[in-house]
Amino acid sequence: xxxxxxxxxxxxxxxxxxxxxxxxxxxxxxxxxxxxxxxxxxxxxxxxxxxxxxxxxxxxxxxxxxxxxxxxxxxxxxxxxxxxxxxxxxxxxxxxxxxxxxxxxxxxxxxxxxxxxxxxxxxxxxxxxxxxxxxxxxxxxxxxxxxxxxxxxxxxxxxxxxxxxxxxxxxxxxxxxxxxxxxxxxxxxxxxxxxxxxxxxxxxxxxxxxxxxxxxxxxxxxxxxxxxxxxxxxxxxxxxxxxxxxxxxxxxxxxxxxxxxxxxxxxxxxxxxxxxxxxxxxxxxxxxxxxxxxxxxxxxxxxxxxxxxxxxxxxxxxxxxxxxxx
Amino acid sequence: xxxxxxxxxxxxxxxxxxxxxxxxxxxxxxxxxxxxxxxxxxxxxxxxxxxxxxxxxxxxxxxxxxxxxxxxxxxxxxxxxxxxxxxxxxxxxxxxxxxxxxxxxxxxxxxxxxxxxxxxxxxxxxxxxxxxxxxxxxxxxxxxxxxxxxxxxxxxxxxxxxxxxxxxxxxxxxxxxxxxxxxxxxxxxxxxxxxxxxxxxxxxxxxxxxxxxxxxxxxxxxxxxxxxxxxxxxxxxxxxxxxxxxxxxxxxxxxxxxxxxxxxxxxxxxxxxxxxxxxxxxxxxxxxxxxxxxxxxxxxxxxxxxxxxxxxxxxxxxxxxxxxxx
DNA sequence: TTGAAAGCGGTACCAG
DNA sequence: CTGGTACCGCTTTCAA
Numbered sequence: 001x002x003x004x005x006x007x008x009x010x011x012x013x014x015x016x017x018x019x020x021x022x023x024x025x026x027x028x029x030x031x032x033x034x035x036x037x038x039x040x041x042x043x044x045x046x047x048x049x050x051x052x053x054x055x056x057x058x059x060x061x062x063x064x065x066x067x068x069x070x071x072x073x074x075x076x077x078x079x080x081x082x083x084x085x086x087x088x089x090x091x092x093x094x095x096x097x098x099x100x101x102x103x104x105x106x107x108x109x110x111x112x113x114x115x116x117x118x119x120x121x122x123x124x125x126x127x128x129x130x131x132x133x134x135x136x137x138x139x140x141x142x143x144x145x146x147x148x149x150x151x152x153x154x155x156x157x158x159x160x161x162x163x164x165x166x167x168x169x170x171x172x173x174x175x176x177x178x179x180x181x182x183x184x185x186x187x188x189x190x191x192x193x194x195x196x197x198x199x200x201x202x203x204x205x206x207x208x209x210x211x212x213x214x215x216x217x218x219x220x221x222x223x224x225x226x227x228x229x230x231x232x233x234x235x236x237x238x239x240x241x242x243x244x245x246x247x248x249x250x251x252x253x254x255x256x257x258x259x260x261x262x263x264x265x266x267x268x269x270x271x272x273x274x275x276x277x278x279x280x281x282x283x284x285x286x287x288x289x290x291x292x293x294x295x296x297x298x299x300x301x302x303x304x305x306x307x308x309x310x311x312x313x314x315x316x317x318x319x320x321x322x323x324x325x326x
Numbered sequence: 327x328x329x330x331x332x333x334x335x336x337x338x339x340x341x342x343x344x345x346x347x348x349x350x351x352x353x354x355x356x357x358x359x360x361x362x363x364x365x366x367x368x369x370x371x372x373x374x375x376x377x378x379x380x381x382x383x384x385x386x387x388x389x390x391x392x393x394x395x396x397x398x399x400x401x402x403x404x405x406x407x408x409x410x411x412x413x414x415x416x417x418x419x420x421x422x423x424x425x426x427x428x429x430x431x432x433x434x435x436x437x438x439x440x441x442x443x444x445x446x447x448x449x450x451x452x453x454x455x456x457x458x459x460x461x462x463x464x465x466x467x468x469x470x471x472x473x474x475x476x477x478x479x480x481x482x483x484x485x486x487x488x489x490x491x492x493x494x495x496x497x498x499x500x501x502x503x504x505x506x507x508x509x510x511x512x513x514x515x516x517x518x519x520x521x522x523x524x525x526x527x528x529x530x531x532x533x534x535x536x537x538x539x540x541x542x543x544x545x546x547x548x549x550x551x552x553x554x555x556x557x558x559x560x561x562x563x564x565x566x567x568x569x570x571x572x573x574x575x576x577x578x579x580x581x582x583x584x585x586x587x588x589x590x591x592x593x594x595x596x597x598x599x600x601x602x603x604x605x606x607x608x609x610x611x612x613x614x615x616x617x618x619x620x621x622x623x624x625x626x627x628x629x630x631x632x633x634x635x636x637x638x639x640x641x642x643x644x645x646x647x648x649x650x651x652x
Numbered sequence: 653t654t655g656a657a658a659g660c661g662g663t664a665c666c667a668g
Numbered sequence: 669c670t671g672g673t674a675c676c677g678c679t680t681t682c683a684a
Contacts, residue, residue, distance in 0.1 A: 049439040051677035094420040113375040275576040377661035
């Protein structure tokens with residue numbers, strides 16, 4: 001790999017001059033510039049980012065921490081982040097935490113050691129000292145610690161809407177899924193739905209899912225029909241759980257939505273391909289990623305910020321697993 | 327951020343000594359070591375990876391290039407890679423190419439500029455001069471250029487198995503999906519299936535999908551039933567397409583698999599949650615990622631390699647959208 | 653308009 | 669067993 005010194009040699013100038021044409025700052029004679037450019041071309045030179053980062057004490061890398069890219073909600077977020085950052089010349093160091101504090105800390109450490117320009121984190125531990133003590137700016141995604149820059153959607157409202165839609169479709173014996181206890185976002189949507197149900201004139205019961213994995217979703221779905229066979233409305237904790245419930249309902253030869261309504265949460269791309277296509281509460285994942293990236297970029301560039309906690313809208317996507325309005 | 331100099335000062339030793347305890351090499355008196363360790367502790371010191379990488383001319387970062395993390399097949403690969411690399415202390419710079427040469431080159435450039443220790447690429451352009459001219463080792467995933475280190479599965483065989491299974495279930499009017507022309511992996515499985523169909527005593531027709539996006543999958547599925555309404559067997563180019571076809575078939579009130587068999591490709595996690603659960607050809611995505619990472623690690627460490635082109639098995643996953651053997 | 657030189661934060665060689 | 673120092677590749681004063 002050619003270095004700036006090689007280029008300087010080939011062009012018969014000092015490295016300082018090469019650096020100037022490289023960064024297009026300071027004075028440099030037009031004729032020298034062409035000579036330098038030619039030398040760079042000839043040597044196939046490209047600057048070493050590592051050296052640059054060392055001097056600047058900041059790299060063009062952004063740390064992205066997600067719970068698990070294997071969960072279909074997160075790839076969307078990641079793409080939103082990447083697409084936005086990419087355009088500004090930033091790249092991603094990416095890590096999955098598996099909701100595991102230890103792994104999370106490990107990645108935070110990595111990010112710091114690599115002098116990232118900033119980071120975006122979807123974490124259950126936003127109040128960690130490691131975050132507040134960070135020199136680099138952090139934008140929280142999907143979960144908001146008080147006061148810190150963040151992008152999220154309103155889980156309580158989402159949960160409420162879900163419950164209202166199920167009610168509107170006239171279910172009388174409803175099962176409400178409660179997501180993993182350690183996931184605040186899951187708890188928010190749950191409590192939103194719970195509020196609505198409590199104040200309505202319906203029977204309802206609660207089932208807790210241990211995780212959002214495919215396997216646990218299936219298990220919970222089976223549990224649902226074993227424990228509450230005459231459920232006629234289901235508020236799932238996310239689309240994966242909803243898909244599992246839909247699967248199980250059809251397996252039991254129930255008609256959806258005639259015998260049982262089902263509503264999901266997130267609106268992952270696959271939900272539309274289910275049959276019947278899944279009614280769900282949509283979080284605009286891709287845009288959330290984009291917004292987080294924009295916010296971070298603004299902080300990095302020290303632009304004045306209008307808002308530092310950005311709430312994204314949550315919307316009901318009416319498809320075919322709910323009844324009302326057909 | 328504390329530097330090695332700060333630590334040296336606080337411990338009353340030279341930076342050389344601190345470096346020695348840091349890397350645990352060379353001689354250092356037990357008592358000095360404790361003093362240094364204490365100083366590091368007190369100053370909350372951690373080494374700057376950027377400085378290290380500069381000196382070593384190699385970072386602890388690995389470049390991972392994937393077509394699109396939003397396609398459910400790839401997150402699995404990514405996790406396999408990450409989990410393996412993580413354990414050895416390597417981290418990922420991640421990028422999506424969108425099958426777009428320009429973006430791919432941009433990321434390759436990034437990888438080089440950041441002095442990655444190596445890279446793993448799922449690319450349609452493995453023969454690029456940029457790859458062969460690379461100083462860092464590259465492992466190709468999912469697509470193999472002659473002679474280069476790679477991990478892949480046998481698409482032709484996969485396609486064959488798919489066709490054989492559909493035949494075994496006695497479909498007589500088969501539609502074979504042909505994936506995007508620019509995706510070699512898609513073409514391989516297609517041609518494998520085509521071979522089998524050609525030598526069998528059945529009617530079959532071909533439909534080409536423009537891309538593997540959810541939208542295009544839906545469009546093709548609709549096209550299928552419009553053009554060939556009495557299709558009684560479908561060999562899809564991947565599980566997304568299969569899901570769309572299944573959706574459309576049910577929509578048309580066909581019984582699956584009684585009226586029409588459907589087989590997918592990839593075995594993404596969601597396929598099991600479809601109803602009926604999707605029969606498909608499985609590629610062990612997670613393990614492929616793991617193997618690629620292992621292979622790369624071995625190359626980086628200059629270990630002797632037994633094999634440099636690792637073929638992973640492709641297997642038929644019998645679920646409920648095919649008939650034979652119920 | 654240009655070059656010399658001092659770092660950025662480490663590592664490793666050499667001397668003592 | 670320890671310290672001094674050159675160097676990794678680049679940026680940025682400062683002086684010429």
